[in-house]
Amino acid sequence: MATATSLVRSPTTPLSGKFTLSDQKLTPPGQLPQYPTQRRRFTPLFASFHDDTSNNSGSKKNAPAVELEKLLDDAPYDVVSKDSPLHPRPLSSTQFSNSVSDGSRLRVAYQGVRGAYSEAAAEKAYPNCEAVPCDQFDAAFEAVEKWIVDRAVLPIENSLGGSIHRNYDLLLRHSLHIVGEVKLAVRHCLLANHGVKVEDLQRVLSHPQALAQCENTLTKLGLSREALDDTALSAKYVASKKLKDTGAVASSSAASIYGLNILAQDIQDDCDNITRFLILAREPIIPGIEKPFKTSIVFSLEEGPGVLFKALAVFALRQINLTKIESRPLRNQPLRASDDCNNGSKYFDYLFYVDFEASMADQRAQNALRHLKEFATFLRVLGSYPVDTTMI
Numbered sequence: 001m002a003t004a005t006s007l008v009r010s011p012t013t014p015l016s017g018k019f020t021l022s023d024q025k026l027t028p029p030g031q032l033p034q035y036p037t038q039r040r041r042f043t044p045l046f047a048s049f050h051d052d053t054s055n056n057s058g059s060k061k062n063a064p065a066v067e068l069e070k071l072l073d074d075a076p077y078d079v080v081s082k083d084s085p086l087h088p089r090p091l092s093s094t095q096f097s098n099s100v101s102d103g104s105r106l107r108v109a110y111q112g113v114r115g116a117y118s119e120a121a122a123e124k125a126y127p128n129c130e131a132v133p134c135d136q137f138d139a140a141f142e143a144v145e146k147w148i149v150d151r152a153v154l155p156i157e158n159s160l161g162g163s164i165h166r167n168y169d170l171l172l173r174h175s176l177h178i179v180g181e182v183k184l185a186v187r188h189c190l191l192a193n194h195g196v197k198v199e200d201l202q203r204v205l206s207h208p209q210a211l212a213q214c215e216n217t218l219t220k221l222g223l224s225r226e227a228l229d230d231t232a233l234s235a236k237y238v239a240s241k242k243l244k245d246t247g248a249v250a251s252s253s254a255a256s257i258y259g260l261n262i263l264a265q266d267i268q269d270d271c272d273n274i275t276r277f278l279i280l281a282r283e284p285i286i287p288g289i290e291k292p293f294k295t296s297i298v299f300s301l302e303e304g305p306g307v308l309f310k311a312l313a314v315f316a317l318r319q320i321n322l323t324k325i326e327s328r329p330l331r332n333q334p335l336r337a338s339d340d341c342n343n344g345s346k347y348f349d350y351l352f353y354v355d356f357e358a359s360m361a362d363q364r365a366q367n368a369l370r371h372l373k374e375f376a377t378f379l380r381v382l383g384s385y386p387v388d389t390t391m392i
């Protein structure tokens, strides 16, 4: 099997599976190029706290086992030693550069093969990057963690198809930081081999999200659907097998890469079909307030009436707008017994993922999270990053 190192050099071969240490292309942490060079002192998250809204008078008696250390870990902090791998400097929000300090191009992992929308998103985020294909989302997370690539750009939600749940789950399982977002207009085409007409088609292949986004068109055409790992892979498959009865839903660039004919353009159910991607890195960026920032968190709560209402109120009370809320089952503890012994029932247990429009450098955000941690059973900041305003 080829090593991951050689795979990185050949972007047409997706990274796959688990990487072993010997497979890694390690960049010595001491040479970490992305960190700002100037020494700066930052106010740690929650360090100075003058909350106008939260009721702080209560004792810590009922304080839940919140991951405060984790929160503080995620916060910007002063750096003791410039080159110490134990004290890495966080990336600055202005450091969306396309190169690393040794002059090489930034390597950005995406899921899929060439021509996938995720590749386009990686190139939108970092226009001159070396986009590195990965066969699965997990492989992209691992590639960043193991220093094989510098960033990963992964889809998180689509305006028509909804959330990409797998990536919500992986965000929690891994310890990467969200350092940015990219919104991409997704315009699907119906592709087929040259000489094949729409009437010849029996079925279409594509990524499940893409099939969902084209639900109406595909139903009207009476085509059966089959899911593959990504849109471009389905185009590649149809081309390589020279299929005559099968089309693919993919991008126009996939059509040109794999030599397919575009039978129909813009087949998504709504012309505003936007996919939002997250940019993930090993280190957080320094949150700023000079431009619009967003913060993503995940938390869990005790069971009880109005608890979620109370959790969301910590933002409403401070005029902080929420842009997304997603709940996911708490996998290693999916059921919770009721406190009421006579009742005997069990509840599903959830994690709540919330995006809100404020930077962690904003006192209101710090206050809101301080307030939330008074009753959350778990809380982690996934990242505080600039809003992609290109689609607004």
Ligand SMILES: O=C(O)C(=O)C[C@]1(C(=O)O)C=C[C@@H](O)C=C1
Residues within 6 Å of the ligand: 111, 112, 115, 116, 117, 118, 119, 155, 158, 164, 186, 207, 209, 210, 229, 230, 231, 232, 275
């Ligand atoms: O299959 C691709 O081309 C992808 O990049 C994946 C993906 C997704 O996971 O949602 C990305 C954008 C589109 O919404 C459709 C599919």
